[in-house]
Amino acid sequence: MAAEGKSIDALSQFELGTALGPLGASVNFTQSNLHMVIVAALIFALMSYGMRARALVPGRLQSLAEASYEFIMGMVTEQIGHEGRRFFPFVFTLFMFVLFGNMLGLFPYAFTFTSHIAATFALAAMVFVLITVVALMLHGKKFFGYFFPEGAPLWLAPIIIPVEIVSYLSRPISLSIRLFANMVAGHVMLKVFATFIVMLAGLGAVGPFLSLLPLTINVALVGFEVLVAFLQAYVFAILTCIYLHDAVHLH
Amino acid sequence: MSKQDGFEKRLNEARARQGLDRAEGSSAGLPGGSYGVGFRAGVEVFSALLVGVVAGLLLDRWLGTWPWLFLVMFVMGSAAGLLNVFRLFKPRALKRD
Structure with missing residues (x-):
């Protein structure tokens, strides 16, 4: 799949096919x-199997489960505030789903579903619907005041309101594009350098030595991709928290 | 929980005085890095522009006013993109006011 002939085929890894025969x-x-x-x-296995022991001094899996719980709990309470705890299950599910999706995609033969805008946009749309519904439920009609800040001169309303609406509508777009673009870029780079390894290795006697260069880069890239996989899941979760904060407090 | 004597409030004030609770982050808790910030700003502008352009096109198709609403919404989208970037760098404490 990597190098067919002399061309670099970096995008076929994102092609969808059917699974399970x-x-x-x-x-x-x-x-x-x-x-x-x-x-x-x-995720279910980590949470249920990891927490089965319920040891006072946690084992490895239990620490992992507890650390992820504490991490998101801290994020939710810090970003949204005390009343944000009821959104913890949502943010936690979202974070773990994106994180595991990113990480699983780094394994050989695995598919990165977060590299598809359809998947990331579905998640972002869910966040968008949630923040809008929460804001409407908590604030009712006052929610629409969000689109026109108090104290602004009234004659600016025809400009400010559309701009604010567009800005609000762009939230799910930017949320989904950020995750999807990062995953696609990382995987394309990995595949391009992996193709270089194969291509350079076929260059006669010096080939195998030359192909060590892209191999080195790829080793570094994999490490970098692990970082990106975590970071993007973190950014996705924390932006969800920030949007929820806006929805709960309306500024 | 124990609202009757304002214990939570006093505790929080004391914690804030001692600097135990981090003041609500100026960077909004997002990871930094010049590359990452640049990418985020680009994504914000792009997505706002995309929303503006698509909304303009759809409104034009609905109302039959091509190309005027498209042009207007294009400008609105750019403005919203700049607003998003501004919000990205504006500390959250400012936003609260």
Whole structure:
């Protein structure tokens, strides 16, 4: 799949195909869906198996489960405030889903479902609907005051209101594009340098030595991608928290 | 919880005095790094522009006013993009006012 002939084929890794043989094909169950199910199962396994011992001095898995819980709990209370705790399950699910999706995508033969705008936009749209519904439920009509700051001169309203509405509507777009673009860019780079390894290795006697260069870069890139995978999940979660803060407090 | 004697409030004030609670972050808790900040700003501008342009096109198709609403919404989208970037760098304490 990597190097076919002399061309670099960096995008075929994002192609969707059906998984699970003829059964999956008949219901259009793609490998993207399969990886989402795997991620959900992994998170469930981590949480239920890791917390089974309930030891006072946690083991490795229990520490991992507790650390992720504490991490998101801290983020939610710090960003939204005390009343933000009721959004903890949502933010936690979102964070773990994106994080595990990013991380699972780094394994060989795995598919990164977060590299598809359809998947990330679905998540971002969910956040968008939630923040709008929460703001409407908590503040009612006052929510629409969000689009026109108090104290601004009234004759500016025809400019400010559309700009604010566009700015508000751009939230799910930027949220989804950020995650998807980072994942696509990282995986394309990995694939391009991996193709260089194969191509340079075929350059006669010096080839194998030359191909050490892209190999080194790829090793560094994988480390970098682990960082990006975590960071993007973190950014996704914290921006959700910031938007929820805006929805709960309206500025 | 124990609202009757304002314990939570006094505790929070004491914690804030001692600097135990971090003051609400000026960087909004987002990770820094010049590359990351630049990318985020670009994404903000792009997405606002995208929303503006798409909204303009749809409104034009609905009302049959091509190309005027598209042009207006293009400008609105750019303005919203700049507003997003401004909000990105504005400390959150300022926003609260």
